[in-house]
Amino acid sequence: MKFAVIVFPGSNCDVDMFHAIQDELGEEVEYVWHDADDLSRFDGVLLPGGFSYGDYLRTGAIARFSNVMKEVVKAAEAGKPVLGVCNGFQILLETGLLPGAMRRNENLKFICKPVQLIVENNETMFTTEYDKGEAITIPVAHGEGNYYCDDETLQRLKENGQIAFTYENNPNGSIENIAGITNEKGNVLGMMPHPERAVDDLLGSSDGLKLFQSIVKHWRESYVVNA
Amino acid sequence: MYKVKVYVTLRESVLDPQGAAVKGSLHSLGYGTVEEVRIGKYMELFLDEKTENVEKVVKEMCEKLLANPVIEDYRFEIEEGVVQ
Numbered sequence: 424m425k426f427a428v429i430v431f432p433g434s435n436c437d438v439d440m441f442h443a444i445q446d447e448l449g450e451e452v453e454y455v456w457h458d459a460d461d462l463s464r465f466d467g468v469l470l471p472g473g474f475s476y477g478d479y480l481r482t483g484a485i486a487r488f489s490n491v492m493k494e495v496v497k498a499a500e501a502g503k504p505v506l507g508v509c510n511g512f513q514i515l516l517e518t519g520l521l522p523g524a525m526r527r528n529e530n531l532k533f534i535c536k537p538v539q540l541i542v543e544n545n546e547t548m549f550t551t552e553y554d555k556g557e558a559i560t561i562p563v564a565h566g567e568g569n570y571y572c573d574d575e576t577l578q579r580l581k582e583n584g585q586i587a588f589t590y591e592n593n594p595n596g597s598i599e600n601i602a603g604i605t606n607e608k609g610n611v612l613g614m615m616p617h618p619e620r621a622v623d624d625l626l627g628s629s630d631g632l633k634l635f636q637s638i639v640k641h642w643r644e645s646y647v648v649n650a
Numbered sequence: 651m652y653k654v655k656v657y658v659t660l661r662e663s664v665l666d667p668q669g670a671a672v673k674g675s676l677h678s679l680g681y682g683t684v685e686e687v688r689i690g691k692y693m694e695l696f697l698d699e700k701t702e703n704v705e706k707v708v709k710e711m712c713e714k715l716l717a718n719p720v721i722e723d724y725r726f727e728i729e730e731g732v733v734q
Contacts, residue, residue, distance in 0.1 A: 481718055488715070517718070524720035526660075529667050571664060571721055596667070 424642045425451040427465040429495065429511075431486045432457065436472035436509065436617065443619040444469070448635045457489040466642055467504040468495055470511025472564070472617060482525060482567045483513035492518055504548055504638050505611045509565055512603070512613030521606055521613045522580070523572035529596025533566040537627055539591035540602050540616060544584045547605050548641035549612045552633035559630035561616040563594060568615040570597040570604075583607055588614055652697040653732035654708050658717045658724045659690035696732070704728055 428440045437454060444452035452469075455462065462468060475486035486492070492514070499505045499520050507515040515521045528534060537560050542553040553559065572580070577599060580586050588603035595615070603614030618631030660666045669687040676684045693716060697704060708726050717724040 480715070484715060484718065516720075522720075524718050526664065526721060527667055529665075531667055531671055569667075573663075573720075596665075 424466045424639050425453070425464065426467045426469055427453055427455040427462055428469045428471055429459075429491055430454050430456055430471075431473070431475035431489060431514075433475045433477055434471050434473035434510070436619065439617070440469050440471040440508070440619045443622045443631070443635060447622040447632055448639065450635075450639060455491065457486070457491050459491045460494060462491070462494040462498050465498070465503070466646075467506070467638060468498050470495070470505070470507035470514055471619070472509030472511060475510055475514065478510075478567075481517070483510060483515075483517040486510075486514045487517040496520065499606070499611050502608065502610050504642070506549065506634075506638070507611075507613040508617055508619065509563075509568070509615055512615055513567065515611060515613040520611050521604055522576045523570055523604070525567045526569040526571050526596075527567050528565070528569050528594070533564075534568075534594050535562070535564040536594075537562045537621075538594055538602075538616060540588045541591055543586045543589055544605075546584065547587055547609050547612065547637075549605070549634055549637050550587055551640060552637040558591060559621075559633075560628040561618055561621045561631055562627070563616045565595070565615055568597065569595045570601045570615070572598060579607075580604055585609075587612055588616070651699050651732045652701060652704050653729040654695040654697060654704070654726055655729075656693040656695060656708070656712060656716055656724060656726045657690060658693070658712075658722050659688055661721055661723050664721045 426444050430437045539558050542557045545553045545555045585605045589600040590602045593600045605612045618634045621628040621631035668689040673687040712724045
């Protein structure tokens with residue numbers, strides 16, 4: 424399986440993401456610059472964390488208009504897995520691939536620490552390797568991760584099983600403790616915590632690795648004959 | 651040249667944590683009559699005098715980029731014949 428790690432000016436978790444895929448997951452991965460205009464050769468797209476375009480105006484607001492985002496939308500529409508972590512999640516919201524918006528953390532502080540997440544839905548292509556209700560340890564690092572959506576959207580997220588992860592102890596004020604959501608089709612996941620920083624016990628946790636393994640498993644089952 | 655003043659604020663229904671912190675601070679300074687503080691953004695755009703449909707164009711810019719309609723409201727004022 425071949426992944427693209429999209430690099431915006433200001434991305435800073437791109438190397439972590441690359442490392443997770445190449446060294447821990449053992450799959451193919453390439454960096455792709457934000458002005459690229461073709462992602463067709465990739466099977467999956469990863470939007471890493473960081474401060475794209477300096478977080479000017481709003482987090483992710485400017486990145487959303489990068490040339491490559493047209494291709495990311497295309498990949499999402501084609502049913503390919505698209506994962507946005509932290510700033511990548513914020514960009515997916517700004518792009519409209521996921522519903523809702525980010526506010527500043529409730530306590531106005533930048534939070535950087537390992538947190539406990541609960542796997543709410545283990546039937547998405549990103550979560551099948553987890554158990555439903557499993558508690559996993561994944562670090563967060565953000566100042567603007569306070570997820571918000573209106574009541575109607577929240578209702579829809581719940582009914583469609585689009586809430587993939589919640590926080591056990593909400594660090595940022597996010598509505599309904601939401602830490603990660605998928606789109607309706609289930610092939611786009613945005614999450615504030617960083618699974619790519621939890622892929623080896625040396626890093627304090629390897630709970631993030633299963634997320635990437637789930638993607639690969641789904642891909643093999645869907646596209647590879649006699650896998 | 652047109653000068654456009656754009657004001658972006660969080661929608662009424664959205665909690666403003668910055669505003670709440672500043673309100674608390676004003677209260678501790680003794681300004682107890684402050685009932686609410688909302689913090690927003692102010693932007694100045696200067697548009698070429700050849701710009702047509704200024705109002706429409708600015709509205710588009712607000713909706714596409716300058717404000718996030720999920721959580722923010724915007725309003726703007728246009729001044730004509732501004733010399734920068």
